[in-house]
Amino acid sequence: MNADKVLDAKGLACPMPIVKTRKEMKDMDSGQVLEIQATDKGASADLTAWAKSGGHELLEEQVDGDVLKFWIKKG
Amino acid sequence: MSVKAMTAAQVARKVIDNEPLFILDVRNGDAFADWKIEGGNIQYLNIPYFDLLDGVEEVIDQLPKDRDILVVCAKEGSSIMVADMLADEGVETAYLSGGMKAWSEHLEPVKVGDLKDGGELYQFVRIGKGCLSYMAISGGEAAVIDATRMTDVFLNFAQEKGAAIKHVFDSHLHADHISGGRQIAQATGATYYLPPADAEEVVFDYTPLEGGFDAAFGNSKVEALYSPGHTIGSTSFIVDDQYLMTGDILFIDSIGRPDLAGLAEDWVGDLRESLYSRYQALANELVVLPAHFMIMDELNEDGSVAKKLGDLFKENHGLNIEDEQEFRDMVTKNLPPQPNAYQDIRKTNMGKITPEDEMQREMEIGPNRCAVR
Numbered sequence: 543m544n545a546d547k548v549l550d551a552k553g554l555a556c557p558m559p560i561v562k563t564r565k566e567m568k569d570m571d572s573g574q575v576l577e578i579q580a581t582d583k584g585a586s587a588d589l590t591a592w593a594k595s596g597g598h599e600l601l602e603e604q605v606d607g608d609v610l611k612f613w614i615k616k617g
Numbered sequence: 618m619s620v621k622a623m624t625a626a627q628v629a630r631k632v633i634d635n636e637p638l639f640i641l642d643v644r645n646g647d648a649f650a651d652w653k654i655e656g657g658n659i660q661y662l663n664i665p666y667f668d669l670l671d672g673v674e675e676v677i678d679q680l681p682k683d684r685d686i687l688v689v690c691a692k693e694g695s696s697i698m699v700a701d702m703l704a705d706e707g708v709e710t711a712y713l714s715g716g717m718k719a720w721s722e723h724l725e726p727v728k729v730g731d732l733k734d735g736g737e738l739y740q741f742v743r744i745g746k747g748c749l750s751y752m753a754i755s756g757g758e759a760a761v762i763d764a765t766r767m768t769d770v771f772l773n774f775a776q777e778k779g780a781a782i783k784h785v786f787d788s789h790l791h792a793d794h795i796s797g798g799r800q801i802a803q804a805t806g807a808t809y810y811l812p813p814a815d816a817e818e819v820v821f822d823y824t825p826l827e828g829g830f831d832a833a834f835g836n837s838k839v840e841a842l843y844s845p846g847h848t849i850g851s852t853s854f855i856v857d858d859q860y861l862m863t864g865d866i867l868f869i870d871s872i873g874r875p876d877l878a879g880l881a882e883d884w885v886g887d888l889r890e891s892l893y894s895r896y897q898a899l900a901n902e903l904v905v906l907p908a909h910f911m912i913m914d915e916l917n918e919d920g921s922v923a924k925k926l927g928d929l930f931k932e933n934h935g936l937n938i939e940d941e942q943e944f945r946d947m948v949t950k951n952l953p954p955q956p957n958a959y960q961d962i963r964k965t966n967m968g969k970i971t972p973e974d975e976m977q978r979e980m981e982i983g984p985n986r987c988a989v990r
Contacts (some may be wrong), residue, residue: 550865555692555694556691556692556694556695556696557666557695557698558665558694560667560670564667564670571696574880583979584691584692587645587647587648588645588665588667591645591647591663591665591667592645592667595665595667595668616640
């Protein structure tokens with residue numbers, strides 16, 4: 543899936559994947575897609591809940607070995 | 618202002634002693650709704666940490682000034698962040714060291730009573746998950762029943778008590794938590810027992826646990842009583858004619874569910890037979906010690922989970938359903954959700970898969986759901 547930007551949050555523990563995602567998203571335009579790569583398992587539930595509460599859309603989630611990949615479209 | 622850590626052991630003490638505590642749980646709403654730290658004198662506020670990244674001002678007004686505040690998250694990272702932010706605003710809080718993971722794994726040993734000739738019986742209350750394990754000690758020897766995977770706790774406890782573990786039992790093949798029984802037996806040279814009817818697929822050596830069998834330790838003994846229904850092999854234990862370990866067949870406020878191996882319809886009859894015939898034939902004076910509790914109300918004042926069998930015959934709803942069809946419906950319909958990862962937990966307990974520690978921890982997260990009420 544195409545992304546406008548990729549955030550490498552691998553190796554970061556909670557809360558950093560969300561903190562960094564949030565920071566990246568602030569600099570993006572509505573409708574743009576951010577790809578997030580994380581290894582913290584909690585990122586899945588947290589990013590889903592965070593995207594929802596912030597009015598963003600979680601387009602897709604994939605598991606690639608130990609790496610979790612998320613594509614979130616800015617709302 | 619400094620932020621203090623509170624350990625799971627300290628929180629467990631507060632829960633058992635019914636002390637006031639305010640928990641600011643910063644996990645996301647689903648996680649909080651599914652499973653949280655519970656206690657009779659705890660107040661809660663759930664705000665996900667990601668809603669507080671711009672500041673904690675909105676929370677401060679909602680925090681009480683007259684009780685300790687504990688910030689809780691899944692692993693501790695977010696709770697430290699939020700506690701730090703609150704400290705910057707002049708609000709003193711503590712965070713739960715190790716988060717809900719540590720809470721899930723904490724075992725609180727509680728003495729439930731004496732055995733004959735100086736022996737002692739301990740219950741290990743896994744307060745965050747509702748699992749109960751046992752160690753009976755007599756004359757320098759010990760028997761362990763339904764141990765959890767935190768095996769060091771049992772090994773260290775036996776060592777402190779100067780007891781050699783001789784027998785390790787699992788009442789059934791558990792579906793909600795990973796057994797530490799096999800590892801404890803390996804570490805101590807003890808015999809590991811499992812009911813053979815639950816062990817058809819296990820890939821390791823074990824000693825078959827049959828009804829009528831008994832095992833001596835010190836001056837005491839454990840007797841096995843076949844009591845199927847939660848699983849086809851479920852076996853209860855009677856220690857020194859005083860204590861009845863009921864596994865997942867009978868709890869203080871509820872009874873076992875027969876569906877975790879996928880055979881509710883087949884096993885409901887066994888469950889009724891165990892509860893309404895086999896247990897009825899036992900002495901009312903026996904102290905019932907189950908393998909789980911479901912709600913905090915089941916804890917006694919000292920933190921133990923125990924009640925006389927005679928009292929349960931009077932008070933436990935599941936033991937007082939005269940109509941067989943009504944009983945069948947209760948234990949096969951409208952069952953609560955199944956425990957997290959229960960199929961993988963069963964496979965782990967069979968030895969078919971051996972997940973690494975972190976994965977085992979993840980598999981066990983969440984409440985136990987072995988009962989129906």
